[in-house]
Amino acid sequence: MPGIIRRYRDQANLSQQQLADSVGVSKGFIAALEGGRRVPDLRMLIQIADALGVRPGVLIDALVEKATKDMSRGL
Numbered sequence: 379m380p381g382i383i384r385r386y387r388d389q390a391n392l393s394q395q396q397l398a399d400s401v402g403v404s405k406g407f408i409a410a411l412e413g414g415r416r417v418p419d420l421r422m423l424i425q426i427a428d429a430l431g432v433r434p435g436v437l438i439d440a441l442v443e444k445a446t447k448d449m450s451r452g453l
Contacts, residue, residue, distance in 0.1 A: 383397075384412045386430040390431055392429070392430070397430070400429040402425075423437050
């Protein structure tokens with residue numbers, strides 16, 4: 379998810395802390411998502427999408443794209 383959450387968070391004019399507070403996680407968790415060190419489960423992804431004002435499918439598509447790229451590189 380690197381990039382996608384941050385892009386929509388910036389568009390929503392939210393800080394990492396504000397997004398974290400709205401979905402009930404730590405700022406560190408949001409930073410880890412944005413840095414590609416964590417992947418949200420489906421429930422969390424839906425909550426994040428709601429907080430960002432985007433369809434969950436937008437974030438799901440980004441996850442699928444990243445996973446496909448990782449698989450093609452053998453990661």
